[in-house]
Amino acid sequence: MLDFVKSAFAPRYTFENVDTIFIRGRQYRYISSHGDCHYFVPADGQGPREKYDNATIAEMLETGHFDHRPDREFNYLTELPPEMLSLLGDEEKRRGSEREAIVLAFLEKYQDGKVKRTDTSIREGMDSILGAAARMMRDYDTRATIRETVSPRSLRRWVSAYEKDGLAGLYDDVSQRGNYGRKLTEEQRFFMYSKLPGYLSELKKTPANIVKDVRNAFTAENAEREAAGREDLLKCPSRVTILAAIHHLSPFRVKLAREGVDEAMRAFSPVGEGIDVERPLQRVEMDEQKIDLVSLMEDSGLLQMMTHEEKAQLGLDGSIKRWWITVLLDVRTRCILGMTLSRTPSSKSGLRAVEMGMRDKGVWASAADAQDAWSQHGLMGTLVTDCGKQFVGHDFRTRLCDLGITLVHCPGARPWLKPYIERVFRTISSQLMPRLSGCTFGSILRKGSGKPEEKAALTVDELCTVLVRWIVDVYHNEPHEGLYKETPRDCWNRLTMQYGVTPPPSLRRRRLIFGEKLSRTLQKDGLTVAGVHYHSRALATHMLHNPDREMEIRYYPEDIGAIWVKIGTQWTEVFAVHRCFHGVSYQKWRMAHRELRAKHAKAAELKSRVVQQALDYIESLNADAMAKVGLVLDTIDAETIDRHECEAFIGFCVDDGCDEEPPQTNLGDFGTSLPTAEDTASVHANEAPRAPAEEISSDPPETIQFTDCQPANDDDDGEDDNFILQLRDK
Structure with a gap:
C-alpha cells in the first residue's frame, strides 16, 4: 500500500440515510452532515455518535478502514454469484x-x-x-x-x-448450468471408493495400482452376481474416472497417510505474517547440527599436554570423526553471537554457546587472525530452540531463568518456526564446506563415489580458525537478502546505535549461574579445589561456630580466581589465596600444573611465583591454541574435576608462605588463611631474630588453631565438642 498524505483540500462526500457504512469493520448508519463534517451512529445503537471530516474519511478509504455501500445496489446481482463483473471468467x-x-x-x-x-x-x-x-x-x-x-x-x-x-x-x-461429469450409480461409487484408501497408506501405491485394484473389485463382484444368476452387472468406471477420483483426494490427507505427520505439517502448515522483531537481541535462535566436514583431528601445540584418554574424549586423538556445531543467531541483524564444537550435543554445549553470546569474542577473532572484530554480544530477550533433550532439561531451563532470558521451545519437527537459524546451517553447508577438503556434501547422491575420509586434512585448530574467519570476515560482511542487501555487521552497528543492547551479567553472577556444583570439606587452610586454596573471613568464622564442614560451592572453569560458597543459607564469593589465579581458566591451570609436575616432580609445595611463571609460559607458548580450543567444548563437570584431583592434584599445593602481598589487607585476626604460630613469628621478625619452630610452638599461642579432625562422630567420643567448648571458654 502506498503511503498516504492528507491533502490540503478533500472532496466533499455525500451520503444517504439508507446507505450501509462500515467504519473499522463495524456497521454504522448515516445521520446528517454539517459543513465539512459527517455524523454516524452504530447500526446496533450501542455507542455514541461519531464525527468524521472529509479528509479523515479520505484517509480511511485509502487505508481500508471505511467502506461505503450505497442503497442503489445492482438488483441483478441477486440472481448471480456475488462476484464483480471484472472477476468473471x-x-x-x-x-x-x-x-x-x-x-x-x-x-x-x-x-x-x-x-x-x-x-x-x-x-x-x-x-x-x-x-x-x-x-x-x-x-x-x-x-x-x-x-x-x-x-x-x-x-x-x-x-x-x-x-x-x-x-x-x-x-x-x-x-x-449443467453437470458435465459422468454419473455413477451408488454401487459403482461404493466399489470404486472402497479401493481408494489403498492409495492412502505407507505402502505408497501408485495410481496405476489403484486402477488395477478397482477393476479387480468390479470383476470379482460381477462374477459373484453371475454365479447368483443376477443380471444387474456393474460397469467398471474408466481409467480417467478413477484417476480423477484419486486426484480429488485431500492433499493433506494423502501426505499425512503416505509420508507421516511431520512431512504433512512441513508441506501444509499455514504461514502468517512471520516473525517480526525490531531491535538486536530481541529474539535469538539456537540450534545444533552435525557439521558437514570430516576433519582429521591432529594435535595442536596446547593439546600435546593432554593425556590420550582426554584426547579421545574430545575426538582429538588423530581419528577421523565428525563434529556437532551449536550456533547462536540474532534474528534481527542475522549476526552469529556464539558457536561451539562438541562431540555430542548436550546442555553444556548449549550453555557454552549462550555464555559466548554474552561475551566479547575478541580473543577468538584475534586467535584466528580475523581482520574485523567479533564484538556482538549482550543479554538476549527471548531464546528460541527446538525440543532437543539438551534444551528441555531442567538444569538448562533454570540457568536461563536465572539470566532473565525467556526460553521458547518450538514443537518437534517444525523447523519453519525457527527459520533463520536453519538457513544459517544451510549457508554454512553450501558456501563454506564445499571449499574445504573432507566435505561430505550432506548426502550420498551429492558425494557420489568420492571418499572424503581420505581427503580429510584439517586439524582441530585449523577447523576453528576457518569457522571463526568465515563468520567474522565473510558472513558478517556480505550483503544479506533478508536485510535488503545490508550486511549483518552494518545492521548490528546501526541498530545498536539506535536502540542499544542490555549489558550481560557480571563475572560474579556468571560464576553462580554457569559454575559447576561441587562439594568440599572445610579445613583450617580453607577450601581446596584442584590444588588451589580459597579462604576468607566468612569461612573462618563459620568454622569457629558451626560443626558442619561440608561446603557446597560453585566452581567456574572459565575463571578459577574465585568461587561461590554456600555458608549457612547465604552464598558468599571467596577468592583464591594467591592472586596469580585471578583470570586463569581451569584448562590453563591444568596445563601449567603438568608443566610444574614435569619440572618439580619431587616438590609437594611450590611458591606462587613459580606457579605464575608456569602460567605465563603456557600463555605465551600456546595463546592462539588456547583461544581456539575455547570453541571446543571440553567436558569439565564435577566428576571430571574430582577425577583430576584424585589423579593429578593429590598431594600438590601452592605454598602459603609466598613472597607476594596478601590479596586482602587489614582483616584483623582472620584473613585469607588462618594464622598459625609460624605466622605470629613472621609478624615480629623485625623486632627479634626468628626463633626455631620448636621454640615458637612450645609457647602458648595467642591465636586460635583448628584441629585436622572432623566434628565429633561415633569414634572420637565427643573430643571435638569438648575442644570447641574449651575454645569458647577462652
Missing part, C-alpha cells in the same frame, strides 16, 4: 461483449430509423445488425467475431435489460 466476458456489441448496433440503427422494436423488423435487419456489431468489435480486437445467432425475442430482452441495468444486465450464469 473469459467465456462469460466474451458472451457479454458480443451481446453489448449487438445491442449497441441495434440501438444505433433504431435511432437512425432503420429498424423498429418488432420481431418482423428485427428479423429483416438482423444481418445488418450483426455486421455492424462485428465491425464494432473489430475496432477493439481484430480477432473478435460474432459467434451467436440471435433471435428477435432475445435481442429485445437484451435491449430491455441493458436500458434498465446497464452492462451488467447482459451477463447471465449460463456457464454454471
